[in-house]
Amino acid sequence: MNRSQHIVGSGLVFAVGIWVAWVSFTQEPAEAFLFPRLIASVFVVLAGWTFGKAVMGLSKVGSGISRTMFLNMVPGLALMLVYVFWAAKALGFYTATAIGFFILLSLYDPAPHSEGKTWVKRALITGVFVAVMYGLFAKLLSVYTPREILF
Amino acid sequence: MEFIYYFGDVFSPLSFLLLLGGTIGGLILGATPGLSPTMAVALLIPFTFHLEAVQGLILLGAAYTSTVAGGAVSAILLKIPGAPANIATTLDGHKMAKQGQGAKALQLSFLASAAGGIFGVLLLIFLTPLLAEWALAFGPSHLFWLAILGVTVIGSLDSASVVKGLLSGCIGLWLATIGFDDIMGAQRFIFHPSLGGGINIIAALIGLFAIPQVLTMFAKGRRTEGAEVIEVQKHSVLDATRELLRCPRALGIGTITGSVIGLIPGVGGQIAGLVAYDQTKKFSSEKEKFGKGHSEGVIAAEAANNAMVGPSLVPLLTLSIPGSPTAAVLLGGLLIHGIFPGSDLFDNHPDVAWTFINSMLVGQVLMCLFGLYIAGLAARVAQVPQSVMAAIVLALSVFGAYSVQSSMGDVYVMACLGIGMYFLERFGFSAAPLVLGLILGPIAEANFIQGGMIADATVGKASYFLTGGLNIFLIAVVAASIAYSAWMELRSRRYTTKEEAQA
Numbered sequence: 116m117n118r119s120q121h122i123v124g125s126g127l128v129f130a131v132g133i134w135v136a137w138v139s140f141t142q143e144p145a146e147a148f149l150f151p152r153l154i155a156s157v158f159v160v161l162a163g164w165t166f167g168k169a170v171m172g173l174s175k176v177g178s179g180i181s182r183t184m185f186l187n188m189v190p191g192l193a194l195m196l197v198y199v200f201w202a203a204k205a206l207g208f209y210t211a212t213a214i215g216f217f218i219l220l221s222l223y224d225p226a227p228h229s230e231g232k233t234w235v236k237r238a239l240i241t242g243v244f245v246a247v248m249y250g251l252f253a254k255l256l257s258v259y260t261p262r263e264i265l266f
Numbered sequence: 267m268e269f270i271y272y273f274g275d276v277f278s279p280l281s282f283l284l285l286l287g288g289t290i291g292g293l294i295l296g297a298t299p300g301l302s303p304t305m306a307v308a309l310l311i312p313f314t315f316h317l318e319a320v321q322g323l324i325l326l327g328a329a330y331t332s333t334v335a336g337g338a339v340s341a342i343l344l345k346i347p348g349a350p351a352n353i354a355t356t357l358d359g360h361k362m363a364k365q366g367q368g369a370k371a372l373q374l375s376f377l378a379s380a381a382g383g384i385f386g387v388l389l390l391i392f393l394t395p396l397l398a399e400w401a402l403a404f405g406p407s408h409l410f411w412l413a414i415l416g417v418t419v420i421g422s423l424d425s426a427s428v429v430k431g432l433l434s435g436c437i438g439l440w441l442a443t444i445g446f447d448d449i450m451g452a453q454r455f456i457f458h459p460s461l462g463g464g465i466n467i468i469a470a471l472i473g474l475f476a477i478p479q480v481l482t483m484f485a486k487g488r489r490t491e492g493a494e495v496i497e498v499q500k501h502s503v504l505d506a507t508r509e510l511l512r513c514p515r516a517l518g519i520g521t522i523t524g525s526v527i528g529l530i531p532g533v534g535g536q537i538a539g540l541v542a543y544d545q546t547k548k549f550s551s552e553k554e555k556f557g558k559g560h561s562e563g564v565i566a567a568e569a570a571n572n573a574m575v576g577p578s579l580v581p582l583l584t585l586s587i588p589g590s591p592t593a594a595v596l597l598g599g600l601l602i603h604g605i606f607p608g609s610d611l612f613d614n615h616p617d618v619a620w621t622f623i624n625s626m627l628v629g630q631v632l633m634c635l636f637g638l639y640i641a642g643l644a645a646r647v648a649q650v651p652q653s654v655m656a657a658i659v660l661a662l663s664v665f666g667a668y669s670v671q672s673s674m675g676d677v678y679v680m681a682c683l684g685i686g687m688y689f690l691e692r693f694g695f696s697a698a699p700l701v702l703g704l705i706l707g708p709i710a711e712a713n714f715i716q717g718g719m720i721a722d723a724t725v726g727k728a729s730y731f732l733t734g735g736l737n738i739f740l741i742a743v744v745a746a747s748i749a750y751s752a753w754m755e756l757r758s759r760r761y762t763t764k765e766e767a768q769a
Contacts, residue, residue, distance in 0.1 A: 154436055203668075
């Protein structure tokens with residue numbers, strides 16, 4: 116597997132470990148950070164060890180991410196980020212879910228995009244799913260989700 | 267025999283309906299490749315908020331039991347294990363299905379699952395009160411070491427790399443400290459307003475188990491699943507029962523292996539199934555038939571992976587130490603209802619504890635009955651395209667995380683943890699120890715602080731935490747689990763190196 120991926124991954128974890136240790140040992144009141152200090156000490160040692168092994172090319176566990184996997188994942192991940200961090204609140208949960216669900220189906224459905232009936236099928240699945248979600252969460256569980264537009 | 271008094275509660279209309287729904291839903295979810303039992307249980311937690319604690323637990327317990335058994339359907343009919351626990355079932359189960367014995371393989375798998383599962387739950391019934399009584403003797407230092415033990419055992423045994431497993435546990439313990447400190451009220455690691463109230467366990471569980479699965483499905487791209495469902499011919503259940511009774515050795519080895527492995531925190535159903543399969547093969551007079559469609563292989567594997575379900579809850583219900591990731595999720599389900607496992611559970615909420623345990627016993631029977639009839643349907647559901655599954659799981663995760671406290675902050679935390687966990691998993695880190703750290707962190711910290719106060723007023727911290735028989739025993743177990751895993755890891759590396767050298 117790509118050694119540089121291991122270096123970047125474990126390097127990030129090591130950086131978080133150093134930050135946790137720095138905050139734990141510098142913030143006041145010290146009594147509130149007793150337990151975090153204990154954890155941070157172990158965290159930094161283990162993260163440093165992992166990073167050191169990655170730098171020396173000795174990381175054996177973890178297959179990393181291939182270019183194909185990454186390219187396959189990017190559209191879905193981007194849509195997920197937009198859905199979670201913007202659309203769900205800005206458009207309302209059900210509207211955002213309907214749009215997001217339909218786009219995801221269209222992006223990843225192996226059925227041909229050139230046939231009209233596959234689009235109808237996707238729209239139907241989306242409609243049924245959103246109706247079920249509405250029934251479950253709005254009616255059965257009485258969860259009041261943000262409903263900015265439509266419903 | 268206290269459990270008998272609460273047996274009737276399982277059959278109250280709502281409880282029984284939830285048990286039935288959890289069992290059937292679990293069988294279908296379990297048969298769906300890519301949906302692990304842990305993820306299924308995590309996604310179900312939001313649906314338990316409006317239920318009584320006992321009813322919520324019945325639903326989660328039924329889903330846990332039946333997802334493990336349901337995984338056998340896709341293992342047998344599609345050659346895709348529904349969960350890692352069903353890997354060993356694939357070896358002979360799919361061969362049997364290809365030879366036209368699909369129905370027989372399914373019947374044997376559900377009958378063996380039920381037999382193993384019932385034995386496992388009986389073990390849970392008889393061991394739990396004894397251990398819960400013993401747990402009363404535990405002071406803050408012991409509880410602190412127990413919490414650390416929970417994280418280190420899973421960190422070292424459940425991960426391919428001991429260091430990365432322990433590091434995952436540390437990350438979980440650190441995440442548990444985010445928010446306001448309980449004693450001083452000081453802010454700790456709050457780098458975003460969403461973290462003001464700390465990390466909500468349920469939102470975190472959903473994110474850590476569901477989002478990586480969604481991203482894994484995305485990473486496969488627009489792929490048509492090549493798996494083909496093998497048609498199931500009719501087969502008499504009575505004949506299958508007779509066949510099961512003709513293989514007492516496979517059933518016995520599977521059940522005992524699964525039960526013993528279930529009691530060890532961190533060792534999952536995958537290991538139970540494979541070890542039972544291997545041992546049954548060793549003791550069988552028909553070794554050559556294994557791997558070619560031998561019913562003993564299916565019986566041993568399925569009896570083992572369901573027999574471990576009950577015992578895996580023993581450390582959870584007595585010592586608050588979840589024995590598996592799914593048990594950790596169940597602990598989350600208990601905590602949201604304000605119920606703390608251990609002696610408190612059996613002394614103050616015996617109705618909850620015993621009705622839940624009894625429901626698992628009844629659930630095993632229901633799982634067997636329904637499993638035999640809905641296996642064909644479950645296999646069809648297992649063929650649902652991954653794109654649909656990914657979209658469903660993503661939407662359920664968002665709605666589930668939001669419904670915990672009606673907070674978008676929980677949704678953001680869920681998504682960030684899930685995306686982070688996906689990338690960490692690709693680099694060999696594991697979700698199970700991280701979750702354990704997150705759940706056991708507050709227990710470890712509370713007892714560390716409380717123990718520290720007692721120690722300052724008495725013998726000093728070092729003596730209080732590091733001496734005494736039970737402390738030394740727990741520390742020794744922590745050290746032994748790490749040393750054993752490190753030794754196993756080094757040994758397997760040495761073998762890899764030898765193989766590489768020979769190649």
